Amino acid sequence: MTTPRVRFAPAPTGFLHVGSARTALFNWLYARHHGGQMVLRIEDTDAALKTQQYVDAIIEPLRWLGLDWDEGPHFQSDRSQMHQAALRQLLDCGAAYFCDLTRDDIEQRCKQAGLPVGYHGWSRDRNVADGPGVVVRFRCPDLGETVVNDVVRGRVSFPNESLEDFVIRRGDGSITFHLANAVDDHDMAISHVIRGEDLLNTTPRVLLIREALGYSSPPVYAHLPLLVDDKRRKLSKRRHDVSLDDYRRRGYLPEAMVNYLALLGWGPPDEIEIRPIDEIIKLFDLDAVKPAPAFFDPVRLDHINSSYIKSFTPQQFAASADPFITSSDINRDSSVAASSSPSSISSRSVVESLAGDIQQRIARLDEVQGWIDWILSDEVSYDDKAWQKSIVKGRAAAEVLEAVEERLADDDFTSAERLEAIVMSVGDELSERHGVRVRSQAPVRVAVSGRAAGLPLWMPLRLLGKDETLSRLRKARSRLASSRP
């Protein structure tokens, strides 16, 4: 077998659908695995869709995923000469004919003839002349069958009598995708057509056109299993989050997305699912693709994404999280401690300092903000439940806050470990004095962050800086004092 030539041929719809992304990925994997080529072809039947905006909506997500192509983008709208020539050829040899019947006309004829709704070749012998609003239909054979050889599904045969004479040129003179598809795939020497299962039923039409046009052996087909929702319905624009760009915006990593998508309809034989793309390329092949529909499971995507996030170095993590941080940099006395002179600290360096602790707590990059906002913000907003539980009802909370504030005033905030030791020792000492367990971390956490749960406190405290920490402790104490008579 010579090296394969595949194509990814999306219609410009204004965004890239996750299903299309999966199709692009499988084409790409196949091409890369076999050292073949991938052609990008934009199926803009309507030339009005050939705008930069529509094209970018396809190209940018592909680039984001890291799926490159060797040729193109070609545009279907640029190839109308070829399409028209093929159309003429089909007309000349009698494989196609004109038809001026509207949908209503057809229905009426069916009703009158007592036939089920369908085209039934009504205009085959009416010798309709071409003119405005007149379409061209392809004459399908009445007998025999048309066979699609599919790598994923084996031999699929369609009885020709079940095929209607379909439209290959619209009333406005434009070519439909069946004809364009047959011509373009042939002209571009496509060896493998890898696409969604929803197109399996249209394949015999393309095959019939190819045959009528005298093309030699058809490409190898591979119809990939559909991506479905939890109710097993095809993913749709209306009902689901299908825009790849939305996933990017929510903090999914391209590596994770690609890895997950590769696992829908395919699995590595060694059962190691989360792995670098190079290994996936090596392992991937079309004959291992499963024919059954696959549920696009956001929970699993999250797991894979979180796994990639955990694998980042602090620098990588801070860099990829940066676009998702909405707070601006802060200006405080900061972690450089000892000196009380204010110095600027960037949100990015905060993320980098806390990377490990954040990484193990998130599945998406847009969650980073929620873990550090209290460090970057100037105002603490108290969660009411947390305040009640740890401060108002917390055992000896007032004493804890006072003692912690007092001792922290003597520290230089250069060591997170020491901050921890100080706060904990206050708890230990008060426990002894009261004869019951007194927790010191909880009230400090709430006083400083406003919340009951969060990152390990000590490094954030250091980043918050001495002045700000003491000030928040003080504020919490007075808030507590004023809340009870």
Place this chain on the structure above:
RNA sequence: GCCCCCAUCGUCCAGCGGCCUAGGACGCCGGCCUUUCACGCCGGAAACACGGGUUCAAAUCCCGUUGGGGGUGCCA
């Protein structure tokens, strides 16, 4: 209605006639770790849709049933 596709734990995959008392992962449940929340670690429940064949032997091959899905456009 007609045509086509599909069918292993809740989900995604492994399995391509004997290695299967069916394996991994996510999720779920329980435990350990932990003075927050997590991570991590250990353990557990959980599937070959059903019925016929073929075969010494079937989750694996064939047929049927049932169930799900897709298509049936002057969308792609």
